[in-house]
Amino acid sequence: MKKSTLALSLLMTLSPLAAFAATAPLDLVGPVSDYKIYVTEEIGELVTQTQAFTDAVKKGDLATAKKLYAPTRVHYESIEPIAELFSDLDASIDSRVDDHEKGVKADDFTGFHRIEYTLFSENTTQGLDALADGLNKDVKDLQDRVAGLTFPPEKVVGGAAALLEEVAATKISGEEDRYSHTDLYDFQGNIDGAKKIVDLFRGQIEKQDKAFLAKVDKNFAAVDKILAKYKTKDGGFETYDKVKENDRKALVGPVNTLAEDLSTLRGKLGLN
Amino acid sequence: MSNPTPQPAPPSRALRWAVAGSVVVMIAAGGLFYYASQLAAAKRQINHNEIAVTIHGHACEPNALTVPAGRASFRIINRSDRAVEWEILDGVLVVEERENIAPGLSQVINANLLPGDYAITCGLLSNPRGTLHVTPTAESDAQAKAKPSMVAFIGPLSEFRVYLSSQGTALVKAVTALQQAIDAGDLAQAQALYVPAREAYQRLAPASQRLAELDNAINARADYFEKREQDPSFSGFHRLEYSLFQQRSLDSLGPIAQRLVTDVTALKQQLLAQSLPPEQLVGIVVRNLNSLADVRAASGEEERYSHIDVNGFAANLQAARKVVDLMRPLLTKSAADLLPGIDSALNAFDAELNGLKVDGHYRRYDSITADQRKQIADKAKALAVALDGIDPALGLSGLK
Numbered sequence: 001m002k003k004s005t006l007a008l009s010l011l012m013t014l015s016p017l018a019a020f021a022a023t024a025p026l027d028l029v030g031p032v033s034d035y036k037i038y039v040t041e042e043i044g045e046l047v048t049q050t051q052a053f054t055d056a057v058k059k060g061d062l063a064t065a066k067k068l069y070a071p072t073r074v075h076y077e078s079i080e081p082i083a084e085l086f087s088d089l090d091a092s093i094d095s096r097v098d099d100h101e102k103g104v105k106a107d108d109f110t111g112f113h114r115i116e117y118t119l120f121s122e123n124t125t126q127g128l129d130a131l132a133d134g135l136n137k138d139v140k141d142l143q144d145r146v147a148g149l150t151f152p153p154e155k156v157v158g159g160a161a162a163l164l165e166e167v168a169a170t171k172i173s174g175e176e177d178r179y180s181h182t183d184l185y186d187f188q189g190n191i192d193g194a195k196k197i198v199d200l201f202r203g204q205i206e207k208q209d210k211a212f213l214a215k216v217d218k219n220f221a222a223v224d225k226i227l228a229k230y231k232t233k234d235g236g237f238e239t240y241d242k243v244k245e246n247d248r249k250a251l252v253g254p255v256n257t258l259a260e261d262l263s264t265l266r267g268k269l270g271l272n
Numbered sequence: 273m274s275n276p277t278p279q280p281a282p283p284s285r286a287l288r289w290a291v292a293g294s295v296v297v298m299i300a301a302g303g304l305f306y307y308a309s310q311l312a313a314a315k316r317q318i319n320h321n322e323i324a325v326t327i328h329g330h331a332c333e334p335n336a337l338t339v340p341a342g343r344a345s346f347r348i349i350n351r352s353d354r355a356v357e358w359e360i361l362d363g364v365l366v367v368e369e370r371e372n373i374a375p376g377l378s379q380v381i382n383a384n385l386l387p388g389d390y391a392i393t394c395g396l397l398s399n400p401r402g403t404l405h406v407t408p409t410a411e412s413d414a415q416a417k418a419k420p421s422m423v424a425f426i427g428p429l430s431e432f433r434v435y436l437s438s439q440g441t442a443l444v445k446a447v448t449a450l451q452q453a454i455d456a457g458d459l460a461q462a463q464a465l466y467v468p469a470r471e472a473y474q475r476l477a478p479a480s481q482r483l484a485e486l487d488n489a490i491n492a493r494a495d496y497f498e499k500r501e502q503d504p505s506f507s508g509f510h511r512l513e514y515s516l517f518q519q520r521s522l523d524s525l526g527p528i529a530q531r532l533v534t535d536v537t538a539l540k541q542q543l544l545a546q547s548l549p550p551e552q553l554v555g556i557v558v559r560n561l562n563s564l565a566d567v568r569a570a571s572g573e574e575e576r577y578s579h580i581d582v583n584g585f586a587a588n589l590q591a592a593r594k595v596v597d598l599m600r601p602l603l604t605k606s607a608a609d610l611l612p613g614i615d616s617a618l619n620a621f622d623a624e625l626n627g628l629k630v631d632g633h634y635r636r637y638d639s640i641t642a643d644q645r646k647q648i649a650d651k652a653k654a655l656a657v658a659l660d661g662i663d664p665a666l667g668l669s670g671l672k
Contacts, residue, residue, distance in 0.1 A: 025422040026547060032426055033433035040434075084371075088364045091397050098354045101330075101398045108397060150427040150598065169355070169372035271423070 023204045023269045028153055031200040035156050038196055039079045043143045046075035050139045054132035057115065060125045069119060070182035071236065073112055076139075077189030078196070080166060081159025086145055093138050096176065110134050113177075120179035154271040157201065163194040164259035172251055174240040184237035188227055194262065195220055201269065208268045216261055219254040226251055322347045322380065327356055327373070332394035335402040341387045341412035349378040352395055359393040360385075360404060369393075387412055419667035420602050425550040428598040432553060433544065435594055436479055440540030443472040447536045450512070451529035454522055463516050467580055470509065473536075474587030476543065478560035478595075482552075483542055490535050493573065508532060510577075517577040551668035554599070557592045558656050564588055565653035569645050572637040582634035585648065586625050592655060593618055599662060607665035610658070617658040621651040 049072040056064040076083055076094060084090040091099070093111040100106035104117050115131055118124060170176045171187040198205070198216060205213050226247050230238040266272050326333045326349045348358045350373045359369035360383060367390065368383040385406045392402030408416075446469040453461040473480070473491065480487050488496070490508045497503035501514050507528050515525050548556075564585060568574050575581045596614055603611050624647055628635050640648075663669055 025426050026429070026549065028426050029429045029433060029547070032430035033437070036430065036434045037437055084369070085366045086364055087359055087361055087366050087369075087393060090366075095397060099356070099397050101396045106398070150431045150601070153423070153426040153430070166371070 023208065025270070027204055028157075028201075028269065028271075031204070032151055032153050032156050034200050035197065036151050038200075039082050039146060039151075042075045042079045043139075043146055046072070046079075047139050047143050049075065050136055054136050057119070057125050057128050057132040062119065062123070062125050065125055066119055066180070069112070069116060069180055070177070070185040073177075073182075074185050074189040076112070077186040078193035080190065080193065081155060081162050081197075082146060082149070082151065083142060085149070085155065086142065089138055089142050089145070093135065093142070097178075111138065113179075116177060116179045154266055156197065157266050157269055157271050158263075160194040160197040160265055161259055161262035163190045163197075164255060164262055166190055168252075168255050168259050172248060172255065174243075177240070181239035181241050182237065183240040184227060184230055184243070188237065191220065191223055191227070194258070198262070198265075201265070204269055205265070212261065212264075212268070216258065219258045219261070222254040223251060223258070321345055324349060325358065326351050327358065327395040328352055330396070330399055332358075332392065332399075332402050335392070335394065335400065336405075337392070337402065338405040338407060339385065340409045341385055341406050342409060343382065343384050346381045346383070347378050348373055348381060350375050350395075354396070356395040357393060358395070361391040361393060361401075362388070416605060418606070420606055420671075422550070422671045424602055425553075425671070428602065429548060429550065429553060431598050432548065432595065436476065436543045437540070439472065439475050440536075440543055443469070443476060443536050444533070444540060446472045447529075447533050451533050454512070454525050454529045457522055459516065459520065459522055462512075462522065463578075466509075466513060466516055466578060467583055470575070470578075470580060471583050471587045473509065474584040475591050476539070477584075477588060478556040478591050479543055479546075479548070480539060481560065482546065482556060483539065486535060486539055486542060490532065490539060493576075495573075508535070513575065513577045517579075550666075550671055551663055553595055554659055554662045554668065557595045558659050560588055561592060561652045561656035561659070565649045565656060569649035569652060570642075572640070572645070575637065579636040579638045580634070581637040582625060582628050582640070585652070586634065589618070589621055589625065589655075592659070596659070599666075602666060603662065607662070610661050610665055613661070614655075614658045617651070617655040621648075621655050624648055624651045 049068065053065060053068040053072045056068055083094075091108075091111075094113070095109065095111060096113050097103050097109060097117070100109045103109070104114070110131055112135065115128055115135065118126070118128055118131075167187060167190045171183055171190065174181065174183050176186050177183045198213075198220075202213065227237075229247065230243060232238060322345045323337065323339065324347045325337070329352045346358075348370060350356060353375050355372045355374050357369060357371040358373065358381065360367040360381075367385070368381050370379045370381050373379050385404075387406050387408040390404040390406065392404055394400070394402045446465070450462060450465040450469045453465050477491075480490070488508075491510070492506075492508060493510050494500040494503070494506055494514065497506045500506070501511075501518075506514075509532065511528050512525060512532065515521055515523070568581065569585070572579070572581050574584060596618060600611070603614075625634070628640065628644070
């Protein structure tokens, strides 16, 4: 009896959770709303730049269309935790050829990657009018729906890990932008989107686990450092085929560790 | 001299501590072992309860699932030849998902499910959707009846802060446009732009009125100053209104307009810096509607020079509707019986104000009869009373 009480009190002191007060739910209101403001701004950019991109496509300006493809998409990639909540739009805007049984010929293969295929693989803007209009309509639809969405806090906080999982699964392999090889833009977009979430909740995370935050920051910096090697003078990125094998390998560790660490964020902030 | 039989030396103090220490370590180790084994048991439990779903080339197996409400773990095994996804959908909205499950591998999705019917995205987009039927349990029934926890308010309160941010931006923009018209010496334009600036303010008024001093600088009427309109401290919206509509002059308005731009910019910042507890979210709207019902509707004192009071009432109503919309999911879950009354009060007030429109514009308040003013006051009061029921029904004041 005595022994078990003692064990229990020891357990309580040993348990890392007992040492810190839990995050007060109301402390999350500021960061969650700031995240929505960030997402709203990013979608504003997505809508504006998609208009310019699809204008170029419809005018038959292949060079401009190719140039605008990657910087436009970045604004989708950075807000994927919210954008992909809308399954129908995520499919029509951002599905990859693998998601479609009939591949590039599938009628319902639309959006960025379908346009990417024609621009970069077939090297033409021909036959893209309807797809360009559809993409424009879809991103505006997304803008409206996000405006009306009350962001679920657990999706916002969980979004940091989701973005890193996305990087781990599709960016390091170079399969996301397989025709244009502009994967590094998306890569940076995912990383920036995840970092934004960590930054917005920094104060709350710091109260719970300072060492965790330092480790996360270190790994973000490691990823950024490698990505920075491939930045071009115009603010863009080299194509992914230029990324050296040792750099690809060097990205795996920090990306996987980040994905794993960030997956504990919901629990740390009391949102499980 | 020598002592052949060595006596056991009395245990040294250090040794005694060492023994005590090792006992503590043993107990601690025992505790840790207990803790670890409990943890392992919990993990096994999760594995044990996993629901296996296999994605084949063209469908999932099983494609129709039924689970009890609460936490569920699905192990998704990809037996197709592509990296695919599995999602639980509520309408088009994703509840939980796992993307890029590699061929031949499996991944676990944990979900906390409410009772209801969900669809499943199963591999290729052309594959038939699966179904997920979540049945109520005693626990989910109890949860549905229970009052919401503080965590449930993070979403609505965040969304209200986003509203304050976007409406705050709109207010700064509208007041800046007004100030520029005044600077440009364009009286007609300044009179026209006073209206949208006031509407923008009235959409924020319930929240703004918590900031007493700043709100006074922006919104105080002449009555609050000793020498009324002639008082040198009289500034803000109503000072502009007085000159624009009563004196029909822009003389010396420049600095007053400039200060209003500064004040509404500060207002936006302070509104975002404030922390609003859940009971206040409803409380500020109720107070705003009560002031409308008890004073402003009958007197028409708020916009006494421009007579655009109805525009302000309509903007107050928009703020009330926003708060109701933000609380709607929680009300639907925990106090659904309140909603019909709230919605009909909102709609009745809305209909009353809409009836005062001519060619898409609200009528001047000096043309609104005493009887009509009473109707406006009654409708606002009825809405305030309906909204007052939210606090006790959701237990806002006693939230943990």
